[in-house]
Amino acid sequence: MHSESKNLKIYNSISGKKEDFIPVTKDHVGMYVCGPTVYSNVHLGNLRTFTSFDVIYRYLTHVGYKVRYVRNITDVGHLENDEDEGEDRISKKARIENLEPMEVVQKYTYDFHEILRKFNLLPPNIEPTATGHIIDQIKLIERIIEKGVAYEINGSVYFDVIEYSKSNNYGILSKRKLEDLIHNTRSLDGQSDKKNPQDFALWKKAEPKHIMKWASPWGEGFPGWHIECTAMSNKYLGDIFDIHGGGMDLKFPHHECEIAQSNVCFGTNAANYWVHANMLTLNGQKMSKSTGNNILPDEIFFSGSKLLSKTFSESSVKFFMLQAHYRSVLDLSNDALLASDKGFQKIIDAINNLENLKSFSEQTTFDIKKWSRNCYDAMNDDFNTPILIANIFDAVKFINKVNDGNEKLSLADSKVLAKLINSFVFDIMGLKKDKTFSGQNNKIDEVMNILLQLRNDARNNKNFDLSDKIRDLLKLKGITINDNDKDSSYTIE
Ligand code: AMP
Ligand code: ZN
Numbered sequence: 001m002h003s004e005s006k007n008l009k010i011y012n013s014i015s016g017k018k019e020d021f022i023p024v025t026k027d028h029v030g031m032y033v034c035g036p037t038v039y040s041n042v043h044l045g046n047l048r049t050f051t052s053f054d055v056i057y058r059y060l061t062h063v064g065y066k067v068r069y070v071r072n073i074t075d076v077g078h079l080e081n082d083e084d085e086g087e088d089r090i091s092k093k094a095r096i097e098n099l100e101p102m103e104v105v106q107k108y109t110y111d112f113h114e115i116l117r118k119f120n121l122l123p124p125n126i127e128p129t130a131t132g133h134i135i136d137q138i139k140l141i142e143r144i145i146e147k148g149v150a151y152e153i154n155g156s157v158y159f160d161v162i163e164y165s166k167s168n169n170y171g172i173l174s175k176r177k178l179e180d181l182i183h184n185t186r187s188l189d190g191q192s193d194k195k196n197p198q199d200f201a202l203w204k205k206a207e208p209k210h211i212m213k214w215a216s217p218w219g220e221g222f223p224g225w226h227i228e229c230t231a232m233s234n235k236y237l238g239d240i241f242d243i244h245g246g247g248m249d250l251k252f253p254h255h256e257c258e259i260a261q262s263n264v265c266f267g268t269n270a271a272n273y274w275v276h277a278n279m280l281t282l283n284g285q286k287m288s289k290s291t292g293n294n295i296l297p298d299e300i301f302f303s304g305s306k307l308l309s310k311t312f313s314e315s316s317v318k319f320f321m322l323q324a325h326y327r328s329v330l331d332l333s334n335d336a337l338l339a340s341d342k343g344f345q346k347i348i349d350a351i352n353n354l355e356n357l358k359s360f361s362e363q364t365t366f367d368i369k370k371w372s373r374n375c376y377d378a379m380n381d382d383f384n385t386p387i388l389i390a391n392i393f394d395a396v397k398f399i400n401k402v403n404d405g406n407e408k409l410s411l412a413d414s415k416v417l418a419k420l421i422n423s424f425v426f427d428i429m430g431l432k433k434d435k436t437f438s439g440q441n442n443k444i445d446e447v448m449n450i451l452l453q454l455r456n457d458a459r460n461n462k463n464f465d466l467s468d469k470i471r472d473l474l475k476l477k478g479i480t481i482n483d484n485d486k487d488s489s490y491t492i493e
Pocket of ligand 1: 035044045046047048049246247278279281286288
């Protein structure tokens with residue numbers, strides 16, 4: 001174990017404080033992160049949350065923990081509006097697009113993995129699917145019924161929040177008060193079988209037209225969204241594990257309900273540290289699939305978005321995200337991305353300069369030990385990447401001065417500094433040196449603009465044979481030209 005493993009503090013959403021990190025099992029960490037609901041493409045907001053947990057996973061591994069990182073795929077049970085009524089998001093997409101639900105799941109799971117790979121996020125150790133764990137979920141629901149905290153009605157099973165609250169604190173995480181919940185939850189108007197509106201579904205009876213359904217002791221149906229994560233996290237990480245994570249928007253109801261289920265089944269809050277990553281906003285509004293206020297990763301890396309003046313590499317975008325602390329809201333804008341792009345390039349230039357230094361001094365005029373201490377202190381303080389980055393810039397300044405002959409660095413120290421800086425930038429933050437995408441893409445962009453100009457000239461001269469030929473040849477290479485009234489643009493498959 002790295003000596004730094006002892007100094008880590010993590011902000012726990014339950015206590016609202018930074019706490020010393022003490023794992024359940026010495027030198028081991030069990031971490032569960034709620035994965036995507038695979039009914040559409042991941043957007044940059046989702047990516048921010050998964051990046052936050054990737055850095056946490058990387059840092060825990062870096063300081064020597066043996067981490068079991070479980071991140072699920074939600075492929076059933078997540079209904080519209082995060083509530084117990086409405087259509088299943090995946091079934092809905094399948095119905096609209098005339099696909100099998102498994103086709104929807106396959107398509108968007110593939111997209112999710114592709115994007116995460118491009119973004120250099122490490123895969124989890126276990127990636128369970130909700131549909132692969134129906135039996136585990138049924139067992140837990142039976143247990144909750146046995147304990148008298150859930151009831152069956154017309155083929156559905158609901159968790160009885162009032163019964164639970166007699167001996168537990170429903171609201172321990174979200175800090176919502178049961179009285180307020182009772183007061184504020186809209187009345188059911190005979191729409192639901194629930195005894196009380198704040199109860200939540202563990203199992204839902206499937207209507208005859210419903211496509212995704214399984215046999216259960218209560219008839220054909222499908223699981224509730226919250227029980228999925230309790231079943232999967234418990235199966236792979238046990239009755240009490242270390243870290244449970246997800247985006248801030250999952251605190252209520254999803255995580256509050258998971259905690260309630262876990263208390264009934266195992267007598268624990270499931271995890272000792274509940275960690276929540278804050279939202280990425282666009283124009284001050286939460287990026288979201290359902291509202292359409294979002295940018296897709298490929299638009300930013302590759303094809304371009306009308307909101308941005310250029311494309312950006314994955315590492316620049318990731319660097320932009322890591323310049324904010326994971327618990328702060330972050331607003332995406334063209335200016336902020338341009339600034340991050342420059343900042344990141346500065347770091348890479350300094351790393352290259354350090355590698356290529358030709359002359360060294362006897363001594364070093366930079367306290368590498370203290371600097372490294374500051375870097376670790378930042379990460380140990382609830383994974384404070386903006387402070388880590390500020391410290392990296394101190395090293396960048398020093399390296400550039402050495403390069404200009406204004407500071408001194410010994411050969412031995414240059415190796416120590418390079419090793420440290422590489423491990424912070426590449427191993428812990430997971431950034432990449434090569435600007436493959438935007439680097440290439442900017443060139444492609446320039447060449448494409450020349451081609452589009454020539455094609456427009458051809459069209460203006462009514463040389464449609466030539467303009468069509470350019471379009472068709474590009475199409476063969478997977479580049480589609482989109483003509484509109486004023487000008488043309490292109491998209492790359
Ligand atoms: P979903 O597929 O909607 O269940 O979301 C997957 C993950 O992305 C969850 O942890 C969400 O909390 C998170 N998420 C959704 N929207 C955003 C956003 N705008 N910013 C950051 N994280 C988000
Ligand atoms: Zn979950």
